[in-house]
Amino acid sequence: MKTTLLYRIGHANAAHPIRALIGFVAALGILLAASATLGGDTQEDWDVTGTPSQVGIDLLREHVPGAGNAFARIVVHSGDGTVPASEIDRLRDRLGETDHVATVSDARYSADRDTAVVTVGYDVPVTDRSIMGNADGLEKAVAPTIGDGLQVEMNGSVPETAAAPIKGHAEIIGITLALLIMVFAFGSVVAAGLPIVTAIAGLVAGSAGVMLLAGVMNVSPTAPMVASMVGLGVGIDYALLVVSRHVEFLRRGHDPVEAAARSVATAGRSATFAATTVLVSLMGLRLAGLPTYSSFGFATAIAVVAMLAATLVVVPALCRLAGRRIVPRKARRTLPATADGVARRMPLTARWAGRVGQRPVVAILLALIVLVTLAAPAAAMRTWPSDSGAQSTELTTRRAHDLLAAEFGPGTNAEVVVVAPSAETDRDQLRSALRDIARVPGVTAVAPVTESPDGAIEIAPITIGADPAAAATGDVLSGIRDRLPDGAILTGETPYYDDISHMLQRRLWLVIGFVVVASVILLTVLFRSVVVPVKAAAMNLLSVAAAYGVITAVFQWGWGLSLLGVDNPVAVSSWVPILVFAILFGLSMDYEVFLLSRIREDWLATGDARASVISGLAKTGRVITTAAAIMVAVFLSFATETDIVMKMLGLGMAVAVFLDATLVRMVLVPATMSLLGRVNWWLPAWLDRILPQVGLEPDLEAGSTEEPTRARRDAHMTPV
Structure with a gap:
């Protein structure tokens, strides 16, 4: 049998588990020492270069003490x-x-x-x-x-x-729930604890890596929390995938070392490619145009890489040390389970896939109706960077916001200022414009113009009648901007938030375009199909849209909002849509790779399109369901944080993962693949010639880890 690099890594770590673990701990110690010595503290960077409000803020900082x-x-x-x-x-x-x-x-x-x-x-x-x-x-x-x-x-x-520091309880809650879910699913404390230990090791390594990143660039204080949230989820998923494949090889009669090596060569390869899709999505955050998003992307990417490294090193070592105790006690006496290691009773997921495949059109229509219904509220989504008015009444910032609104009017919480460089703005035109601005609907007062101490700029504070986050505020600000003379700038905290909101709305489509195109190209290379990647992207977009809809219905419309400890509807935070999309799209591709790698493995072996779907779900259904349940638990645990943005992120990602693992993986995937048959694997001959050869889930039992021959692939991928 030709061995792959991953097979050799898995075999070496399983054959010498103590040495592998000591090496990992030593590397972790070096990383922690380096982060303590060379790492930096988190540092936020909220400057938005190029926006008018930022130019105004910079002028205030330069010419007026205490302003800007x-x-x-x-x-x-x-x-x-x-x-x-x-x-x-x-x-x-x-x-x-x-x-x-x-x-x-x-x-x-x-x-x-x-x-x-x-x-x-x-x-x-x-x-x-x-x-x-x-x-x-x-x-x-x-x-x-x-x-x-x-x-x-x-x-x-x-x-x-x-006012709302991150408590850090979410990781503990998430890990505890994950352990309980895996014990229930696998019936073995050893099998359940192994992915948890691996995820904790990866979490420590990832945290050290983020601190090193903070030594060379500004890293948002919130970025480590987001990185932990995603890293914990994918780390448990990757380890769970490898452990499940390891148990499968044990059931086939392989000894623990060989089973661990094969599980890394197969499931470890799927985890590697799944991590690659997550990294591609995270890099899309750089296109958002804000330094904060870049730090989110890099920090989370470090966490994902750390989790993958822990999966490839720690999991096979611990699998070897666990031996056959990783299999539930009742099943140990019957190893291997059958001659070919496959349970005689068809799993529930396989039976489900068979039923869905019998009526694929009905299944597709029902799933689409649910997803589109959930996504519908997203059409009315209104975004605004979360301010004190969106937070819990437990916080002093919210109580101050309410007192100001009640005693002075809601516009008191808004900071709106006109800044006019004296050398660039005609003074008479400025005063005439301010008189016009005073008559703009929603403007309640315009203060007299004052000069900066150095005479370089003129300043006119404006009072508006609406809360900064109110829907009417954007129209008021637009009315003010339309009346400003050349050289004058509208700035202050509220126009700054307005500029950010509009910029992120425009950039969202750029991020979506990049992530979707890059992911489709990557999946085309991995699965050597045009239909499968496009279909996967469309389904992932549906699940993300449904998450947007749920976020809008809960937070903006107030449906069930009290269950999250929030007392009044609020606009969706401008920070959320891009961050949710980039993270969720990558995580959805995780499950796509897990499932389709096994479907494609069976397709290449049999050429039976419908049977390969049933077989793939039979082999991965429990793993994907368990992994998704863990991910949902982890994300919901982050919704317990006080900060409203963390609540939105936690709920949105939990909903999307739940929909992805149920309606998408269990309904849309088997239904569409059964309906399309061999067309799923269609690839133009010219594209087949230029694409690099990348093997997924090699057929170790056949004696080779290489891809099938060109003739065999062509025979299977000819559409009918």
């Missing part, structure tokens, strides 16, 4: 009378002594003077490590005011980065 940088609003409320002016004066003095505070505004009082708001400006951007996620200075300054019996709440960029 981090800020905080301190809201003081008295429940039984007016807020004493003396108390506010003492508070302002304490705020002025806080690190990096450049300006403290005069207090603005509500009409009944039971509420006062003070705005604090900093001399550094909110992404500066010394203040991002750190509201200790503000909390120390307001503590005496709270002690005097007044309610004090805070929002603005600094408190919002510190």
